[in-house]
Amino acid sequence: MKFLRLLATVVCLALAPPPSALVSAFFLPNISSIPPSLLPNVSSAAWNAFRNFSGCHAGERRDGLAKLKKYFRYFGYIPDSPSNFTDDFDDALESAIKTYQRNFNLDPTGQLDDATLKQIVRPRCGNPDIVNGTTAMNSGKEALVNASHFHAVRHYTFFPGTPRWPDGQIDLTYAFLPDNQLADEAKAVFSRAFERWSAVTPLTFTATDSFAAADIKIGFFSGDHGDGEPFDGVLGTLAHAFSPPNGRFHLDRDEDWVVTGDVTASSVSTAIDLESVAVHEIGHLLGLGHSSVAGSIMYPTITSRTRKVELATDDIQGIQVLYGSNPNYNGSSSTTSPSQERESSDGGASRASGSRWAARAVVAVGLGTLLF
Numbered sequence: 001m002k003f004l005r006l007l008a009t010v011v012c013l014a015l016a017p018p019p020s021a022l023v024s025a026f027f028l029p030n031i032s033s034i035p036p037s038l039l040p041n042v043s044s045a046a047w048n049a050f051r052n053f054s055g056c057h058a059g060e061r062r063d064g065l066a067k068l069k070k071y072f073r074y075f076g077y078i079p080d081s082p083s084n085f086t087d088d089f090d091d092a093l094e095s096a097i098k099t100y101q102r103n104f105n106l107d108p109t110g111q112l113d114d115a116t117l118k119q120i121v122r123p124r125c126g127n128p129d130i131v132n133g134t135t136a137m138n139s140g141k142e143a144l145v146n147a148s149h150f151h152a153v154r155h156y157t158f159f160p161g162t163p164r165w166p167d168g169q170i171d172l173t174y175a176f177l178p179d180n181q182l183a184d185e186a187k188a189v190f191s192r193a194f195e196r197w198s199a200v201t202p203l204t205f206t207a208t209d210s211f212a213a214a215d216i217k218i219g220f221f222s223g224d225h226g227d228g229e230p231f232d233g234v235l236g237t238l239a240h241a242f243s244p245p246n247g248r249f250h251l252d253r254d255e256d257w258v259v260t261g262d263v264t265a266s267s268v269s270t271a272i273d274l275e276s277v278a279v280h281e282i283g284h285l286l287g288l289g290h291s292s293v294a295g296s297i298m299y300p301t302i303t304s305r306t307r308k309v310e311l312a313t314d315d316i317q318g319i320q321v322l323y324g325s326n327p328n329y330n331g332s333s334s335t336t337s338p339s340q341e342r343e344s345s346d347g348g349a350s351r352a353s354g355s356r357w358a359a360r361a362v363v364a365v366g367l368g369t370l371l372f
């Protein structure tokens with residue numbers, strides 16, 4: 001399997017028409033012409049085995065359920081639990097499933113029905129949905145919601161304590177981990193993602209070469225990278241980001257990231273749109289938590305070969321509670337305008353090239369618990 005992936009990557013590299021389109025070995029060029037036999041096998045993706053639990057319900061015992069419990073613990077649905085889970089479908093698991101189902105707008109049956117499992121195995125953000133046992137997503141709001149007014153309820157959420165960048169620090173800088181050696185094309189993707197948030201707030205984002213001094217530090221990592229939140233290879237968790245004013249933004253280097261071209265037309269079933277994930281994680285860097293609105297940027301999951309980069313009304317309302325509106329924002333839910341497109345075309349990326357910094361991205365000492 002590993003070999004096939006490697007082979008596929010090699011083929012990708014060989015087929016890339018203009019060398020300049022290649023950003024690095026972990027970004028996909030235009031891959032539509034790769035023979036299917038050489039493409040990554042999605043069945044190896046992190047959580048696909050969970051599909052075998054279809055129909056499983058309370059009182060049963062199934063091999064591997066302990067792994068599903070770990071999944072739910074990772075995302076906050078089984079709080080304060082020991083790590084030695086059993087394969088029993090117990091009350092804690094049933095409760096976790098019900099809460100998960102409410103958060104993702106599913107029928108809260110407490111059973112592992114197909115709709116629930118389909119959602120569970122979707123690639124997603126590594127940040128938990130529930131922090132310190134409390135959820136601000138759907139399940140935490142239900143008690144407050146009159147069903148007849150459900151659609152009027154705002155779903156955006158914040159981190160506990162509602163951290164945000166302070167008033168005197170709204171002109172933020174960002175930098176890329178020098179070891180990643182990102183090409184300008186990849187840097188421009190992040191620039192466009194930042195622009196979507198600055199279009200609706202007074203915040204500004206400027207690329208800098210000074211990785212150590214930057215407010216926001218962006219890096220691609222494989223597996224364990226020192227902050228207690230290891231990445232898991234293809235699909236599964238895609239990225240995670242810390243709440244303000246921490247500024248750390250980490251992406252899973254093992255994903256098949258798509259930088260340019262139409263991700264929806266990709267022949268690679270594991271292709272993930274970089275800009276879509278970047279827009280989501282920047283929301284975290286600015287103080288937003290996960291939302292239960294499926295169309296929002298801050299919804300926790302994104303399927304492969306999907307592009308979702310436009311801020312939804314829910315996202316805009318949430319970020320403007322924290323920072324207010326951009327004086328030029330006209331109230332449209334669309335965050336793309338011709339002027340923004342023009343501004344982002346140079347992406348600030350050229351300013352970030354030629355970085356000489358050798359500092360490592362992760363300085364984990366004492367920060368592991370600050371993930372939220």
Ligand SMILES: [Zn+2]
Pocket residue numbers: 125126127280281284290300
């Ligand atoms: Zn997230």
Ligand SMILES: [Zn+2]
Pocket residue numbers: 225227229240250
């Ligand atoms: Zn990390």
